[in-house]
Amino acid sequence: MFVSVLTTRSALNHRLRFALAIGLKCIPLASALLAMSANASIAQNQRTQSSGALERSLGSAGARDIHVEQLRDGGFTINGTIKRKAFALAIPANWNRKALLYAHGYSFPGTSVAVSRNPMHNEASELMKAAYSQGFAVGHSAYDKAGVDIKGGATNTLGLRSVLVSAGIKKIYLSGASMGGAVVISLIEQHPGMFVGAISACGITNSTQRQFGDMVDVRAVYDFYTRGTPYELPGGKDLRTSAMSMVSPSSLDTVTTAFQLLRARAISNPLVKLFKDAGNDPKGDAAGIIRKISSVARIDPDPASFAAPLFVATLGMDDIIATYGGRPYDNRKYRYTAPELTRKETEALNRNIARIKGDPVAVANAKRWHEASGRFATPLVVIHGKKDSLVRYSQFESFLRTVRASGNQRNLVAATPLPPAKEAIPLTGIYGYAHCGFTPEQLANAWNTLLTRAH
Numbered sequence: 281m282f283v284s285v286l287t288t289r290s291a292l293n294h295r296l297r298f299a300l301a302i303g304l305k306c307i308p309l310a311s312a313l314l315a316m317s318a319n320a321s322i323a324q325n326q327r328t329q330s331s332g333a334l335e336r337s338l339g340s341a342g343a344r345d346i347h348v349e350q351l352r353d354g355g356f357t358i359n360g361t362i363k364r365k366a367f368a369l370a371i372p373a374n375w376n377r378k379a380l381l382y383a384h385g386y387s388f389p390g391t392s393v394a395v396s397r398n399p400m401h402n403e404a405s406e407l408m409k410a411a412y413s414q415g416f417a418v419g420h421s422a423y424d425k426a427g428v429d430i431k432g433g434a435t436n437t438l439g440l441r442s443v444l445v446s447a448g449i450k451k452i453y454l455s456g457a458s459m460g461g462a463v464v465i466s467l468i469e470q471h472p473g474m475f476v477g478a479i480s481a482c483g484i485t486n487s488t489q490r491q492f493g494d495m496v497d498v499r500a501v502y503d504f505y506t507r508g509t510p511y512e513l514p515g516g517k518d519l520r521t522s523a524m525s526m527v528s529p530s531s532l533d534t535v536t537t538a539f540q541l542l543r544a545r546a547i548s549n550p551l552v553k554l555f556k557d558a559g560n561d562p563k564g565d566a567a568g569i570i571r572k573i574s575s576v577a578r579i580d581p582d583p584a585s586f587a588a589p590l591f592v593a594t595l596g597m598d599d600i601i602a603t604y605g606g607r608p609y610d611n612r613k614y615r616y617t618a619p620e621l622t623r624k625e626t627e628a629l630n631r632n633i634a635r636i637k638g639d640p641v642a643v644a645n646a647k648r649w650h651e652a653s654g655r656f657a658t659p660l661v662v663i664h665g666k667k668d669s670l671v672r673y674s675q676f677e678s679f680l681r682t683v684r685a686s687g688n689q690r691n692l693v694a695a696t697p698l699p700p701a702k703e704a705i706p707l708t709g710i711y712g713y714a715h716c717g718f719t720p721e722q723l724a725n726a727w728n729t730l731l732t733r734a735h
Contacts (some may be wrong), residue, residue, distance in 0.1 A: 292552035297471035331356045334447065336373065341446035343367070346365065355412075357398050362421070365436045369406070369419040370399050375414035378451040378476075379444055380727075382408060383437050384420060385458030385640070385716070386592065389427040389599040390526045390540060392533070395420050404457055406720035407479070410727045417449070419485055427599035430488065430649040433463040434470075441474060442547025453730065454658075455479040457716050458671060462488055465679075466650040468658040477659040477693075479726050482671055482679040482716035485662060485679040489646040490527045490602060493609040494672060497638060499593035501616065502586065505569050511554040513594060513730035514546050520607060520638040523547070523594035547594055548587060548707045555583045555710060574584075576629070584669035584705050592670070606639025609645035652679055654686030657694045659734040663726050667700035669714040698722055 307348030326432050335412040337359065339346055345358040352372030358576035360366065367534040369379075382404050384395075399418045421440040433456075454475040460481010468478050468667040484491045496519055506512045515523030524543050528536035533691045557566035569727045578590070601607055612635050617626050676697065683692050701717030704710070 282603075306437050307553075330375075331358070331371070334358065337447035338437060338443060338566050341443040343443055351398075359397050362436070362439050364395075364497070365424070365439070366395055366422040367419060367436075368395050368397050368399050369417055370374075370412060371417045372415055372438050374415045375417055377449060378415070378453070379417040379419060380408065380411040380448050380453045380455060381437055381440060382418065382420045383454070383456035383460035383463035384423075384718060385456075385460050386428065386596075387426045388526050388540060388544075388591075388709045389596055390528055390536060391426045393424070393426055395422045403716070404455065404481070404723070406718075407455060407481070407723040407727055410720075411453075411722040414731075416453075419444075419500070423515055427596055428459065428603045430459060430462045430466060433460065433533045434466050437463060438467060438471065438474070445475075451476050453477050453479075453734075455481070455727075456483060457481040459484060461485050461671075462650045464660075465652050465656075468660065469650075469653055470657040472657045475658050477661070477730045479661045479663070479730055481723070481726065482665060483662070484650075484667055484675055485652060485664075486675050486682055487651045487678065488649060489608050489643065489651060490678070491671065491675065492646065493611070495593040496597075496611065497588040497614075497616075498579060498586070498589040500611065500636075501573050502590060502635045504629060505573050506554070509565070511550045511557075511566065511569065513550055513590070515594065517634060519597070519611075519621050519634045520601065522596065522598040525598065526595050527641045543550045543595060544591065545707050547591060548685050548705075551583060551587050551590070552708045552710060555586075571620070574620065575620055576616050579672075580667060582712045583708065583710050584702075584714070585667075587705055587708070587712065588670035588715055601642070604642040604645040604649075606642030608638065609635055609636060609705070610638030610643075610644040652682050654682040654684075654688050656678075656688065657689055659691055659730065661694045661696075661726050661733070662692065663694075663696045663698055663722065664670075665698050665700055665714070665717055666731055667713040668715055668717075669713045673697070694726070696726070 335346050335348055343360045343362055344360060344721040347355045351357060355371050358369045384403060396402050399420045400412060402420065412418050421436040425435060444452060452475055454464055454467060461480035461681050464478050464480045464483060465485050467473060469513050500519060513523060526540055526543055528539040530536060554566050554569065557564065558570050561567065579585045616629050616633060639723065662676065664673060666673050672735060680695055685688060701714040702711050703714040703717055705712050
């Protein structure tokens with residue numbers, strides 16, 4: 281019995297000592313866990329206070345309908361409206377009180393003007409992510425309408441900047457791609473000192489009117505050489521109007537999307553057949569048509585380089601004319617030619633190709649929104665693919681000449697031509713040169729170059 285009691289007591293004491301030892305060891309761990317929990321709670325409170333303070337500042341500056349949503353990485357998004365135009369911001373947890381704004385590219389008439397609720401979920405997501413990861417807030421604003429809207433893009437982006445400045449954010453950078461590149465150039469030329477630095481990627485940097493002319497030329501030449509063939513585009517041939525309207529007969533988003541996809545597919549189907557037939561018979565009629573269109577319209581014999589301008593010129597012409605108050609391009613005196621054409625072929629081409637008369641008011645508006653002067657004080661980085669299916673490399677080259685002519689090379693801190701990229705063309709199943717086909721590394725390099733040189 282005694283031995284049994286001693287054994288029991290010994291075991292009990294051992295267990296007590298073990299429990300006490302474990303308990304003592306757990307005290308620091310428990311304290312650490314409590315501290316971590318407290319720190320997390322403090323950090324959460326600080327983020328809540330930060331988002332709340334910014335929300336109040338934006339509200340005082342004129343933003344309305346503000347909604348804040350926390351992100352998993354500790355940052356938060358802010359959505360709202362400024363003069364009834366939607367905007368979105370993403371604020372990182374390590375915010376440096378600086379911001380990068382983005383102006384988006386062209387969207388087809390009739391599509392929604394809504395912006396993504398998180399600015400990092402858009403066409404320039406990699407650029408925005410690069411800035412966000414370095415502590416910059418990133419944001420964008422909706423335009424007034426779908427289609428061509430350089431004026432609305434510039435006005436609303438400037439409005440978002442003004443609200444941010446009123447909320448205490450002083451250093452704001454600007455970026456834009458495609459049509460958004462024209463927004464960038466118009467803003468830094470017309471509003472000097474508003475932005476610390478700017479980036480235009482694959483942008484219509486030099487001349488909107490020239491961009492319209494390039495697209496109309498492709499449509500006119502394509503229609504001429506495919507007339508009466510299996511590759512002829514559907515719809516009207518009058519260059520003054522869209523071949524087919526993109527305005528849906530229904531206001532329902534699902535119906536509108538389906539309607540517009542059918543319209544786009546109607547344009548793409550003949551193009552797909554043209555290039556597939558040419559691929560199957562490189563010496564046949566289809567291949568000959570491609571060579572002539574490519575040579576006369578001065579585009580690459582590439583399916584995307586045909587498709588991209590044709591989509592806009594055939595489905596967006598009504599919007600272009602409505603936006604600019606008339607026809608911003610005139611080809612009545614332009615002589616279409618190519619080295620491979622005989623004199624007789626050249627005469628037939630220029631006698632029978634469709635013509636369009638420009639309107640002085642529309643031409644003036646296109647120059648206002650926008651034709652570059654080359655005079656800007658904001659440090660600017662420009663990147664452009666050497667082969668771009670929609671905005672030609674010649675825009676980039678012409679812009680460099682404009683800047684040199686104005687004697688403003690020092691503010692063009694970097695102008696980088698980038699290798700061609702190819703991607704699948706939507707609705708076609710075939711590949712062609714990309715529009716704005718940049719890698720994440722190329723966009724991050726452009727951003728880091730701007731940061732370095734702007735300082």
